[in-house]
Amino acid sequence: MAEYPPFAVTVDLVVLTVRADELCILLVRRGVPPYQDRWALPGGFVGFDEDLPDAAARELTEETGVPEPIGHLEQLGTYGSPKRDPRGRVVTVAYLALLPDLPTPVAGTDAAAADWLPVSRVADAQLAFDHDVILADGLERARAKLEYTPLATAFCPPEFTIARLRTIYETVWNSRLDPRNFHRKVTSTPGFVEPAGRVTEGDRGRPAQLFRRGPAELLHPPMLRPSVTRG
Amino acid sequence: MAEYPPFAVTVDLVVLTVRADELCILLVRRGVPPYQDRWALPGGFVGFDEDLPDAAARELTEETGVPEPIGHLEQLGTYGSPKRDPRGRVVTVAYLALLPDLPTPVAGTDAAAADWLPVSRVADAQLAFDHDVILADGLERARAKLEYTPLATAFCPPEFTIARLRTIYETVWNSRLDPRNFHRKVTSTPGFVEPAGRVTEGDRGRPAQLFRRGPAELLHPPMLRPSVTRG
DNA sequence: ATCCTTTCTCGTCTTGCTGACGATAACCAC
DNA sequence: GTGGTTATCGTCAGCAAGACGAGAAAGGAT
Numbered sequence: 001m002a003e004y005p006p007f008a009v010t011v012d013l014v015v016l017t018v019r020a021d022e023l024c025i026l027l028v029r030r031g032v033p034p035y036q037d038r039w040a041l042p043g044g045f046v047g048f049d050e051d052l053p054d055a056a057a058r059e060l061t062e063e064t065g066v067p068e069p070i071g072h073l074e075q076l077g078t079y080g081s082p083k084r085d086p087r088g089r090v091v092t093v094a095y096l097a098l099l100p101d102l103p104t105p106v107a108g109t110d111a112a113a114a115d116w117l118p119v120s121r122v123a124d125a126q127l128a129f130d131h132d133v134i135l136a137d138g139l140e141r142a143r144a145k146l147e148y149t150p151l152a153t154a155f156c157p158p159e160f161t162i163a164r165l166r167t168i169y170e171t172v173w174n175s176r177l178d179p180r181n182f183h184r185k186v187t188s189t190p191g192f193v194e195p196a197g198r199v200t201e202g203d204r205g206r207p208a209q210l211f212r213r214g215p216a217e218l219l220h221p222p223m224l225r226p227s228v229t230r231g
Numbered sequence: 232m233a234e235y236p237p238f239a240v241t242v243d244l245v246v247l248t249v250r251a252d253e254l255c256i257l258l259v260r261r262g263v264p265p266y267q268d269r270w271a272l273p274g275g276f277v278g279f280d281e282d283l284p285d286a287a288a289r290e291l292t293e294e295t296g297v298p299e300p301i302g303h304l305e306q307l308g309t310y311g312s313p314k315r316d317p318r319g320r321v322v323t324v325a326y327l328a329l330l331p332d333l334p335t336p337v338a339g340t341d342a343a344a345a346d347w348l349p350v351s352r353v354a355d356a357q358l359a360f361d362h363d364v365i366l367a368d369g370l371e372r373a374r375a376k377l378e379y380t381p382l383a384t385a386f387c388p389p390e391f392t393i394a395r396l397r398t399i400y401e402t403v404w405n406s407r408l409d410p411r412n413f414h415r416k417v418t419s420t421p422g423f424v425e426p427a428g429r430v431t432e433g434d435r436g437r438p439a440q441l442f443r444r445g446p447a448e449l450l451h452p453p454m455l456r457p458s459v460t461r462g
Numbered sequence: 463a464t465c466c467t468t469t470c471t472c473g474t475c476t477t478g479c480t481g482a483c484g485a486t487a488a489c490c491a492c
Numbered sequence: 493g494t495g496g497t498t499a500t501c502g503t504c505a506g507c508a509a510g511a512c513g514a515g516a517a518a519g520g521a522t
Contacts, residue, residue, distance in 0.1 A: 005279035006237030009311070009322055048236035048320060052311040078309040078324050080240070080283040089279060091240055091322070093309050163499075181481060183500065188479095205498025206488040221479070222453075394470075412510065414471065419508095436469025437517040452508070 007080075010092040011055045012043035012131065013063065014076060014138030018155050018171045019101040022118040025135065026063060027127075029113035034086050035128030041135070042114060043092065056095040063114055064102065071099035072154035076138050084130045096138045098154040146172055148222040150192050153213040159196045161208040162186055175226045185223065191216025238311075241323040242286045243274035243362065245307060245369030246295070249386050249402045250332040253349040256366065257294060258358075260344040265317050266359030272366070273345060274323065287326040294345055295333065302330035303385035307369050315361045325365045327372055329385040377403055379453040381423050384444040390427045392439040393417055406457045416454065422447025 015026035027039040042063040046055040056073060060066075073095055080091035117125070119139065127135065145151050152168045153160070166182045186192055193211035200208045246257035258270040273294040277286040287304060291297075304326055311322035348356070350370065358366065376382045383399045384391070397413045417423055424442040431439045 005276075007240045007277075007322075009238045009240070045236075046238075046311070049313050051313060052309065052322075075308055077306055078283065080277070080324070082280050082282060091238075091283075091324075093311070093322075161499085178481070178483085179498085180483080180500075180502090185480085187500095202490090203498080204490065204496085206500080208499055224480085392470090409510070409512085410469085411471075411473095411512080416509080418471095433519090434469080435519065436467085437471080439470055455509085 005089070008088060008090045009046045010043050010090055011046055011052065011059055012041040012092045012094045012134060013056060013059055013097055014041060014094060014135055015060065015064070015097040015099060016119075016138070016142055016155075017099045017101050017116065018168055019116065021167060021171055022120070023139075023171050024116040025119050025122060026114060027117050027122070027125075028063070029115075030128055031113065038128040039117070039122070039125050039131075040128035041094075041131045046093075052093050053095075056093075056097075060095075060097055064099070066099070066102060071097060072151055073097045076134070076141060079130055079134060081130065092134075094134045094138070096141055098142065098151060100155055100157050143172055143225070146223065147225060148219050150213060150216055150219060153193070156213075159198070159210040159212055161200060161210060162193075163208060165193070165211075169223070173225055177226070189216070189219055189221070190214075192219060236320070239319060239321045240277045241274050241321055242277055242283065242290055243272040243323045243325045243365060244287060244290055244294070244328055245272060245325060245366055246291065246328040246330060247350075247369070247373055247386075248330045248332050248347065249399055250347065252398060252402055253351070254370075254402050255347040256350050256353060257345060258348050258353070258356075259294070260346075261359055262344065269359040270348070270353070270356050271359035272325075272362045277324075283324050284326075287324075287328075291326075291328055295330070297330070297333060302328060303382055304328045307365070307372060310361055310365060312361065323365075325369070327369045329373065329382060331386055331388050374403055374456070377454065378456060379450050381444060381447055381450060384424070387444075390429070390441040390443055392431060392441060393424075394439060396424070396442075400454070404456055408457070420447070420450055420452075421445075423450060 013026070017024050017026075026042060028042050030036055030038055030040050042059060044055075044059050044062075046052060050058075052075070053073070056075075060073060076094040076096040078091060078093045080089075082089060084090065084092075119135070122132075122135065126132075142151075146169060152165055152172070155168045155172075156164055162183050163179065165186060166177055166179060169182070170177055191214040194214045196210040196212050198210045200210065244257070248255050248257075257273060259273050261267055261269055261271050273290060275286075275290055275293075277283060281289075283306070284304070287306075291304060307325040307327040309322060309324045311320075313320060315321065315323075350366070353363075353366065357363075373382075377400060383396055383403070386399045386403075387395055393414050394410065396417060397408055397410060400413070401408055422445040425445045427441040427443050429441045431441065
């Protein structure tokens, strides 16, 4: 084994949330070269005795300060171009995390310079390494997964209204959805949401029923993005 | 960089094809420990100056003896449990390849003990390492991708009939599809297939029109698997 | 040559989902 | 109360999909 070339292996996180009707991503500002003072995805090296999902979950808690079992975490893809890190041969396994809007501001161990940025303003930001590519892949994955899975609920607190869920879709897809058709669709898809038996209080307008995430892992039939002229 | 733990990085391939109405996978029989004499996914180490997709394409041509630009190759996922290889810490990036039934029998450089096995008979085969998990993930990916992409054409030669395309779906999904509805669906989905202007000869029954793959990357609306009781 | 079998290809009908939108219910502020 | 706002239900037309009929075009058997 020792005769084979040694690689460094890292995990990087695309952590998304919806706050104030904007899709936001957790980024850290690099304090050391290369790419000093540039924004980058949070991440770090995988321990020698550590499994990849464990490393991703560890980095997520370190950066957000949130005990992990909330939201959603999945592997996104692996990026290993020989030139992607000027320091040497680093292969990174990217993970995608979807979290509810955390009342806890970012204040984890390692989160000195971490902050939420609206993804709409990251385009100019010139992320470090190949992180702009990873971010683009993560966004497309998230947008696609909202279509055929109930993962929009991962952006929500445990109990939420149909309207809240709709704003998630509208924010991630950057489009408007008809409230009445959306309501019909969500409540008629088996296993998507389950009534929590309670209603909202204090908001404007008629109180809304609260729902919890249902047991379904896939949506049948799927939600469809508007502007279906993708062929 | 040198203070970080060194990993070995490999690529492993889930290579699928449809031959004789069976979904088959390319496997190699291991000649050395660990897992000696067990079937395993083809694969190998990533060169120090080699990008991951290049390594996957290289392994594919080595194992199949086919110049690569046919079929389809995509990253499947990365597997890096600390215990997955008894020789040390090996992280493997798995790729999924979909190929037409190759008239060239397996006779590549490295393909001494390579062979096509029907996936239905691999369940008992006790693959080496965690390759059974990787295979299961690859199968599920392939089945899902047939729904919303035109990738079934990757299993076909450049020109094919609608009936041939239907047998691909039936084989991969292990279900039966109505020939008339399938024909209507495929020909009415924009960009899925384009007429080649020629017809088959010599087969039984009425000659069929030949088609080529169209420019679409996504199917709208998607093909739907039968038995839609997945909620 | 004629019939029969096989396979391809075009229609028809019904059912269910979707988008557009009207209407009502239930809260808050004044 | 009145008006504004939001939630929820209902209606209707259009499209897509499943079930199936029927004709077209070949090969094989007699």
